[in-house]
Amino acid sequence: GAGVSQSPSNKVTEKGKDVELRCDPISGHTALYWYRQSLGQGLEFLIYFQGNSAPDKSGLPSDRFSAERTGGSVSTLTIQRTQQEDSAVYLCASSPSGTANQPQHFGDGTRLSIL
Amino acid sequence: GENVEQHPSTLSVQEGDSAVIKCTYSDSASNYFPWYKQELGKGPQLIIDIRSNVGEKKDQRIAVTLNKTAKHFSLHITETQPEDSAVYFCAVPSIDTGRRALTFGSGTRLQVQP
Numbered sequence: 528g529a530g531v532s533q534s535p536s537n538k539v540t541e542k543g544k545d546v547e548l549r550c551d552p553i554s555g556h557t558a559l560y561w562y563r564q565s566l567g568q569g570l571e572f573l574i575y576f577q578g579n580s581a582p583d584k585s586g587l588p589s590d591r592f593s594a595e596r597t598g599g600s601v602s603t604l605t606i607q608r609t610q611q612e613d614s615a616v617y618l619c620a621s622s623p624s625g626t627a628n629q630p631q632h633f634g635d636g637t638r639l640s641i642l
Numbered sequence: 643g644e645n646v647e648q649h650p651s652t653l654s655v656q657e658g659d660s661a662v663i664k665c666t667y668s669d670s671a672s673n674y675f676p677w678y679k680q681e682l683g684k685g686p687q688l689i690i691d692i693r694s695n696v697g698e699k700k701d702q703r704i705a706v707t708l709n710k711t712a713k714h715f716s717l718h719i720t721e722t723q724p725e726d727s728a729v730y731f732c733a734v735p736s737i738d739t740g741r742r743a744l745t746f747g748s749g750t751r752l753q754v755q756p
Contacts, residue, residue, distance in 0.1 A: 627740060
């Protein structure tokens, strides 16, 4: 079956522009996560969605970052007024349920470059 | 929050040798321990995980061992092959997110020399 799909795979934009990144989770997975991987850094949690519950936004680095998940499936991560420090690979993962300790399966990410 | 330390940061072995990567964690209540492999330009791929009710789990050439008392777990790769070359990450569920999101180690770059 299809895995987690992310688009675009690469995005280059100018500082100050807004960007939208898309994630399509594995069919039937109710939990969806966004992480960020900066050059030479590990993976950093951003936001988590589970079903119709309010998302856990505790990892978002600033109010320029937001995300939504429509219909309990596809999610978009939006970064407003991009800064050079936003350059990173943005990874999406999904898991079968939102219970603790569930295996997470990742997409190949969107590589974002801010000029 | 959870603290995860991973060692070594780089590891070079000859093809056919074994490789061991170790992670220590701080949350004594953690009970799920996955390992991911990340190849260049790809997302992390779950390769093996273990829950705290067992001390070891094997899947062909890879195994994970867990020592809950010492709060560390290790990835073991035997009979390494060039295609095992990648960056490996350990992870533990993050207390700050109710153990739903993961906190990752800093990664180990494994190079298998043919």
